[in-house]
Amino acid sequence: EAQVTQNPRYLITVTGKKLTVTCSQNMNHEYMSWYRQDPGLGLRQIYYSMNVEVTDKGDVPEGYKVSRKEKRNFPLILESPSPNQTSLYFCASSLIPLAGVTDTQYFGPGTRLTVL
Amino acid sequence: AQSVTQPDIHITVSEGASLELRCNYSYGATPYLFWYVQSPGQGLQLLLKYFSGDTLVQGIKGFEAEFKRSQSSFNLRKPSVHWSDAAEYFCAVGPGGTSYGKLTFGQGTILTVHP
Numbered sequence: 553e554a555q556v557t558q559n560p561r562y563l564i565t566v567t568g569k570k571l572t573v574t575c576s577q578n579m580n581h582e583y584m585s586w587y588r589q590d591p592g593l594g595l596r597q598i599y600y601s602m603n604v605e606v607t608d609k610g611d612v613p614e615g616y617k618v619s620r621k622e623k624r625n626f627p628l629i630l631e632s633p634s635p636n637q638t639s640l641y642f643c644a645s646s647l648i649p650l651a652g653v654t655d656t657q658y659f660g661p662g663t664r665l666t667v668l
Numbered sequence: 669a670q671s672v673t674q675p676d677i678h679i680t681v682s683e684g685a686s687l688e689l690r691c692n693y694s695y696g697a698t699p700y701l702f703w704y705v706q707s708p709g710q711g712l713q714l715l716l717k718y719f720s721g722d723t724l725v726q727g728i729k730g731f732e733a734e735f736k737r738s739q740s741s742f743n744l745r746k747p748s749v750h751w752s753d754a755a756e757y758f759c760a761v762g763p764g765g766t767s768y769g770k771l772t773f774g775q776g777t778i779l780t781v782h783p
Binding site for chain 1: 672674677702704710711712713714717758760770771772773774775776
């Protein structure tokens with residue numbers, strides 16, 4: 553089954569304790585992305601990756617890191633989490649579209665993070 | 669910069685009634701538009717998308733949307749709502765070109781369905 557998986561689904565942590573949220577897709581997609589969802593703000597892009605070893609900032613990258621060492625995996629790293637990073641996080645993937653046409657993104661189930 | 673506005677934060681309809689969710693976008697060139705649905709505790713599911721061609725787009729679950737360039741709108745419609753349609757709906761715009769896959773989402777519209 554084609555899917556994007558995220559782990560963990562729920563996480564409660566304390567300020568300053570490094571954490572990693574994993575994301576994996578089995579569709580051989582080149583493009584992967586992380587979003588955070590906050591009430592009233594919709595989804596905002598954190599980082600995205602066009603392919604292995606190619607990453608770039610989205611709209612809200614502060615406080616986050618990513619890596620893309622393998623095509624299927626795109627972990628999100630919070631080196632020193634703070635309470636304002638409490639949010640619902642989604643990973644997504646898609647094919648790199650042909651020139652001029654963006655493609656459908658497939659979303660993971662989400663990770664609910666609480667930073668105390 | 670691209671942007672999306674969903675003017676209605678919360679809409680309530682009766683089961684069987686028609687539905688229209690509004691979406692207005694701002695983008696300098698031809699936009700690529702999407703509607704996603706998020707059921708409680710779930711991820712996002714694509715309902716439909718518009719890239720080019722016919723401005724009336726059919727999606728899953730009986731939804732459709734119409735692209736109106738003159739009004740910068742991409743409203744989502746359903747002729748008869750079912751209780752299972754209760755969810756949050758997001759409109760999104762993607763630019764294509766060199767910004768592959770960078771989506772900008774609206775704030776979302778929560779749909780409540782009364783029996």
